[in-house]
Amino acid sequence: xxxxxxxxxxxxxxxxxxxxxxxxxxxxxxxxxxxxxxxxxxxxxxxxxxxxxxxxxxxxxxxxxxxxxxxxxxxxxxxxxxxxxxxxxxxxxxxxxxxxxxxxxxxxxxxxxxxxxxxxxxxxxxxxxxxxxxxxxxxxxxxxxxxxxxxxxxxxxxxxxxxxxxxxxxxxxxxxxxxxxxxxxxxxxxxxxxxxxxxxxxxxxxxxxxxxxxxxxxxxxxxxxxxxxxxxxxxxxxxxxxxxxxxxxxxxxxxxxxxxxxxxxxxxxxxxxxxxxxxxxxxxxxxxxxxxxxxxxxxxxxxxxxxxxxxxxxxxxxxxxxxxxxxxxxxxxxxxxxxxxxxxxxxxxxxxxxxxxxxxx
Numbered sequence: 001x002x003x004x005x006x007x008x009x010x011x012x013x014x015x016x017x018x019x020x021x022x023x024x025x026x027x028x029x030x031x032x033x034x035x036x037x038x039x040x041x042x043x044x045x046x047x048x049x050x051x052x053x054x055x056x057x058x059x060x061x062x063x064x065x066x067x068x069x070x071x072x073x074x075x076x077x078x079x080x081x082x083x084x085x086x087x088x089x090x091x092x093x094x095x096x097x098x099x100x101x102x103x104x105x106x107x108x109x110x111x112x113x114x115x116x117x118x119x120x121x122x123x124x125x126x127x128x129x130x131x132x133x134x135x136x137x138x139x140x141x142x143x144x145x146x147x148x149x150x151x152x153x154x155x156x157x158x159x160x161x162x163x164x165x166x167x168x169x170x171x172x173x174x175x176x177x178x179x180x181x182x183x184x185x186x187x188x189x190x191x192x193x194x195x196x197x198x199x200x201x202x203x204x205x206x207x208x209x210x211x212x213x214x215x216x217x218x219x220x221x222x223x224x225x226x227x228x229x230x231x232x233x234x235x236x237x238x239x240x241x242x243x244x245x246x247x248x249x250x251x252x253x254x255x256x257x258x259x260x261x262x263x264x265x266x267x268x269x270x271x272x273x274x275x276x277x278x279x280x281x282x283x284x285x286x287x288x289x290x291x292x293x294x295x296x297x298x299x300x301x302x303x304x305x306x307x308x309x310x311x312x313x314x315x316x317x318x319x320x321x322x323x324x325x326x327x328x329x330x331x332x333x334x335x336x337x338x339x340x341x342x343x344x345x346x347x348x349x350x351x352x353x354x355x356x357x358x359x360x361x
Contacts, residue, residue, distance in 0.1 A: 004035075004039040007035065014041065014042045016140070021239075025238050026182060026292045027288075030283055072221065074148065097126075097129065100128060100129065100132065123151065128150075128151070148162070162212045167216075188207060189235055275298075332346040335350060
């Protein structure tokens with residue numbers, strides 16, 4: 001880990017949370033994100049100093065609404081949770097309620113979580129509120145806090161994710177559901193890891209996550225089951241990749257450093273020098289990164305400056321496989337010199353151009 005520490009420099013490592021870990025799985029082939037997260041680098045501080053501050057995240061209003069909705073869902077020892085579990089066909093007539101959050105200190109809460117989950121495995125039905133899990137990420141152990149964990153009479157635990165975006169007429173925003181599924185997969189993976197350490201069957205943690213959201217435009221909770229197996233596989237691949245991060249580091253300049261050289265809380269490193277160091281780590285930008293990664297605006301500007309097809313999205317890049325730049329795509333579309341290995345793509349681009357010319361005419 002000394003190489004990652006050298007890349008981070010004098011700053012303290014930033015702790016991961018479930019949302020940050022889920023973002024890893026959203027773009028698993030991005031070396032830049034893997035190195036920054038593996039080193040525990042403050043990505044928000046980096047991009048702010050470079051003039052590309054992150055522009056995503058919840059507003060104070062949304063955070064307050066989420067907190068209020070969670071309070072409604074968890075009221076009366078999780079009465080709404082039990083009702084929704086029954087509506088989903090999961091037997092939960094009665095449940096013993098455990099609030100792990102009362103323990104003080106992270107390590108104490110984690111030990112209490114292990115004790116409660118071990119005991120809950122012998123109960124008919126249990127609701128475990130505010131548990132604290134641990135997960136290894138790039139050599140660091142990070143703490144994670146799911147909303148609720150429900151144990152059912154079919155001897156399986158289910159992670160319950162409580163979100164404030166609405167389900168309207170049985171439908172919810174696909175992007176938000178996908179993000180919630182990736183985040184919930186982190187909790188499922190951490191739970192299965194904990195079960196292994198407790199000597200329990202990891203498959204005792206269901207891959208079906210209970211997603212609870214407001215119904216229509218009210219604060220009345222409704223729920224659905226979300227299968228997160230695909231997100232789990234992507235997450236496991238990325239975590240394994242971080243564990244083998246030396247293969248990425250070997251391709252980077254040996255003296256690479258992203259140290260902000262903080263004077264108190266003020267970065268003193270020249271922005272141009274920092275930007276050049278950051279550009280030495282290959283990125284895999286796509287427009288979807290704007291909703292999930294703090295580095296997105298810097299990477300987008302970089303992709304545009306070099307004429308990369310990445311800036312147009314993954315579908316365009318995949319359709320034009322083997323072509324790295326927008327300039328080359330335009331040249332092939334214009335019917336100029338066509339290398340033999342690009343003949344098939346040049347034919348497709350020429351066909352698209354003919355259709356466009358006919359439509360314009």
